[in-house]
Amino acid sequence: xxxxxxxxxxxxxAGTPRRETPENQEPAGRHFRGRRKSPMWLKIVAVTLxxxxxxxxxxxGVLVMKLQNNVTTAPLNAAVSNGNKTKAxxxxxxxxxxxxxxxxxxxxxxxxxxxxxDSAGEGQSDVMLLMNIxxxxxxxxxxxxxxxxMVPIPDCVSSVTxxxxxxxxxxxxxxxxxxxxxxxxxxxxxxxxxxxxxxMLADFTxxxxxxxxxxxxxxxxDHAMYDVNGSFLRLPAGNSLVQGEQALAxxxxxxxxxxxxxxxxxxxxxxxxxxxxxxxxxxxxxTNLPKLYNLADVVTKNLTIDEGLANIPAxxxxxxxxxxxxxxxxxxxxxxxxxxxxxxxxxxxxEPEAGQFFAALRSDTALTKSAAAAAEASKGAATPGATxxxxxxxxxxxxxxxxxxxxxxxxxxxxxxxxxxxxxxxxLASLSTAGFNxxxxxxxxxxxxxxxVLYGTDMADVAADxxxxxxxxxxxxxxxxxxxxxxxxxxxxxxxxxQFGTVTVPQDIVASTADQTGGCLKVNPIYYTx
Numbered sequence: 001x002x003x004x005x006x007x008x009x010x011x012x013x014a015g016t017p018r019r020e021t022p023e024n025q026e027p028a029g030r031h032f033r034g035r036r037k038s039p040m041w042l043k044i045v046a047v048t049l050x051x052x053x054x055x056x057x058x059x060x061g062v063l064v065m066k067l068q069n070n071v072t073t074a075p076l077n078a079a080v081s082n083g084n085k086t087k088a089x090x091x092x093x094x095x096x097x098x099x100x101x102x103x104x105x106x107x108x109x110x111x112x113x114x115x116x117x118d119s120a121g122e123g124q125s126d127v128m129l130l131m132n133i134x135x136x137x138x139x140x141x142x143x144x145x146x147x148x149x150m151v152p153i154p155d156c157v158s159s160v161t162x163x164x165x166x167x168x169x170x171x172x173x174x175x176x177x178x179x180x181x182x183x184x185x186x187x188x189x190x191x192x193x194x195x196x197x198x199x200m201l202a203d204f205t206x207x208x209x210x211x212x213x214x215x216x217x218x219x220x221x222d223h224a225m226y227d228v229n230g231s232f233l234r235l236p237a238g239n240s241l242v243q244g245e246q247a248l249a250x251x252x253x254x255x256x257x258x259x260x261x262x263x264x265x266x267x268x269x270x271x272x273x274x275x276x277x278x279x280x281x282x283x284x285x286x287t288n289l290p291k292l293y294n295l296a297d298v299v300t301k302n303l304t305i306d307e308g309l310a311n312i313p314a315x316x317x318x319x320x321x322x323x324x325x326x327x328x329x330x331x332x333x334x335x336x337x338x339x340x341x342x343x344x345x346x347x348x349x350x351e352p353e354a355g356q357f358f359a360a361l362r363s364d365t366a367l368t369k370s371a372a373a374a375a376e377a378s379k380g381a382a383t384p385g386a387t388x389x390x391x392x393x394x395x396x397x398x399x400x401x402x403x404x405x406x407x408x409x410x411x412x413x414x415x416x417x418x419x420x421x422x423x424x425x426x427x428l429a430s431l432s433t434a435g436f437n438x439x440x441x442x443x444x445x446x447x448x449x450x451x452x453v454l455y456g457t458d459m460a461d462v463a464a465d466x467x468x469x470x471x472x473x474x475x476x477x478x479x480x481x482x483x484x485x486x487x488x489x490x491x492x493x494x495x496x497x498x499q500f501g502t503v504t505v506p507q508d509i510v511a512s513t514a515d516q517t518g519g520c521l522k523v524n525p526i527y528y529t530x
Contacts, residue, residue, distance in 0.1 A: 070300035073307045076199065077189070078156040078182030080164055095135045095364050096321060099185055099199040100142075102127030103177060125177040125184055127269065130196070135364050137321045139329040142273065143361075144266045146337055147174040148346040151191055156183035172346065181304065191349075192358040193449045193493075198309040198318070204248060206302035211247035213291075213298045217276050218242075219250060220520035225527045227253045234529075238520070257521050262347065263334065268521055270332040270511060277327060277514040330514035331367045333357070336506060351419035351447035353506040355492020358449050362493070363503045367510050407435035410462050411485030414441050417448040418495050427470070427490065430498045434469050442487070451491040451500060454480040462486050472500045 103125055128145040153167035159180025167176075167187075176184040181201045189196055211217055220239045227233040233249035233256060235242075242250050251272060258264030308314055336353035340346040349355075360367065412431060414424040424441040431439040453476050455463035460479070463486045467477055470488075480487075494500050 070297065070303070071310055072304045073310045074159045074180055074201075074304055075157075075182045076196075076306035076308055077186050078159060078180050079186035079189075080155040080157060093135055095361075096133040096198075096318070097194050097196045098131045098133075098318070099181075099188060099196050100127075100129040100131055101125040101177065101181055101184060101199060101201040103201060103203050124174040125181075125201075126174055128173065128184065128188075130188065130192075130194075132194075132361055133321050133325075134366075137323075137325065139331070139366060139368060140322070140325055141331045141333055141361070141367050142270070143333045143335055144269065145173055145188070145335050146262050146266070146347050147172070148262070148340075149173045149335070149337060150340045150342070150346050150348050151187060154183070154186045154190060156180065156186060170342070182306070185306075191449075193362055194358070198306050198314075200309075201304040202302050206299065207248045207251055208244045209298045209302065210295065211243040211276075213295050214243070214276070214279055216241035216243035217247060217272065217279055219272065219275060220517075221257075221523050222520040223523040223525075224529045225256060225523045226529045227256045227527055230254050231256075256524055256527050258524060260524050264522075266334050267511065270334075271521060274330075274332065274512060274514045274516065277330060278517075281327065327515040328513055329368050331510040332512050332514070333367065333509055334511060336509075349447075352492040352495050353509075355419070355447055355449045356495060356504050356506050357509055359493035359503045360505050360509075365503050365505060367505060368513060405462065408437040410436055410438055410459075412436050412439040412462070412466060412488065413485070414439065414488045414490065416441070416444045417446065417489055417491050419447040419492060420495055423490055423495070426498055427488065430469065431466070436466070448489065448491045449493060451476055451494045452489045453477050454483045454487040454489060456483040456485060457481055459483075459486055470498060470500050476500075 124147070126147045128147070130141075130143040130145070132141045132143070134140070149172070150170050151173050152169055153171040153173075153176050155167045156165050156176070156179035157163070158165050159182060165179040165183070167183075173184070173187060176187045181199050185196045185199055188194070218239055218241055219235070221235050221237060224237045225233070225235050227249070231249040231253040233246070233253045235250075251269070253268075254260070254265065257268045309318070336350040336357060337347040338350040340348045359365075414427050414431070416423045421444065428439050428441060451472065453463045453467045453472060455477070456479075460477075463477055466472075466486055466488060467474070493503070495504060496502070
């Protein structure tokens with residue numbers, strides 16, 4: 001390969017970057033427990049989401065005061081690495097992410113559902129929902145993560161002991177809660193490329209109390225049923241109003257619906273949430289101050305939240321953002337997944353769809369047709385319902401300056417991490433057309449969410465020109481002394497075209513919206529009663 005000139009002023013200014021800390025530390029003897037015979041899937045998610053909706057749609061001052069007095073707090077981000085940073089509180093015009101967790105702990109008041117041997121301490125987060133509020137407050141997406149999704153788990157500082165709990169290169173996502181909710185936040189930050197602002201963690205008791213305070217939540221099943229193997233949920237065919245123990249049983253049942261798969265359990269969870277959201281925003285509930293106060297009391301005394309949310313200005317900020325969202329733009333999504341290559345009983349992210357979806361979240365792309373149409377209309381466009389959108393903040397089209405080096409001999413490699421075979425070809429052609437004739441492919445690697453331009457010593461100016469050629473943002477540039485020359489790592493956030501900035505929303509990613517009744521859930525025939 002060619003050698004660049006040694007006396008470049010730009011190269012001298014770049015200096016020699018420091019070596020970064022390795023990202024994948026080997027686990028130190030920590031083993032996750034095997035799956036229990038009857039693990040709980042559908043837990044207390046509804047209470048936390050409804051609590052957030054109540055805060056946003058009710059009388060904020062009264063509710064946040066009660067919330068602040070009742071809740072328990074824990075650190076937002078427990079990762080040992082300082083790579084996971086939190087947003088500054090003075091960013092009110094950015095999108096907001098709230099991670100909603102349900103724990104299966106049997107500690108304290110939850111002991112009636114088993115012993116601490118079943119799930120002690122923090123328990124496991126068998127329900128994980130990421131609520132994303134768009135920057136313009138016009139849409140909310142609620143993304144479900146399967147309990148047995150296999151992902152990298154970071155090293156975390158325990159919220160209880162203060163000691164480091166070593167993670168794993170591949171572990172079940174719900175096990176991260178063992179080090180505290182901040183560890184689940186850190187794992188999902190790494191997974192999605194987002195920076196989660198807040199979390200809410202609730203237990204079994206919350207479902208019973210909130211559903212009762214609401215006067216019940218309406219559900220519908222297509223056949224009379226009785227879950228004799230787990231939750232003991234009994235329902236007649238058609239519509240039922242469930243509350244208290246029955247609502248908890250609905251959320252705890254693991255095999256009652258569809259073919260008893262994870263997908264059907266998630267559908268039932270989303271169905272319950274949509275019904276509860278409609279309940280909260282109807283029947284005059286939101287204009288009834290005593291009822292709102294009671295709901296806030298019920299919700300908050302069963303929550304653990306992050307320290308940043310446990311203050312009046314932060315909670316009022318969340319409340320204001322949720323105040324006027326149309327239920328048609330509250331979308332339910334299940335993160336794209338497939339069978340895990342190491343164990344068919346577990347799952348992994350399905351690429352490139354998962355990476356495309358995370359890119360859509362990061363770029364604040366509308367997921368529902370009505371929200372997309374409104375976004376297009378606001379820009380003066382005539383075509384609603386687009387499935388792709390240009391991200392904000394990409395560099396303007398400015399021709400790069402004439403390079404003070406010989407482009408033809410610069411060592412540039414393109415590494416394909418999109419999960420799409422042949423993705424490197426058109427990018428290599430663009431590099432060649434631009435005069436980078438020594439460019440080559442370094443092959444396909446495991447999918448990664450974010451595109452990066454990595455550069456070695458004395459190569460900062462070349463890397464900047466490569467980024468400008470493809471209109472990559474400055475944040476994509478990263479010094480890496482292990483790289484010889486420049487490496488263009490192409491992630492799932494850029495799966496087509498030769499210009500970065502167009503996000504593709506996977507087809508049919510939205511399972512339902514909160515304004516839809518969704519008909520009746522299909523009961524698993526083995527639980528039919530007659």
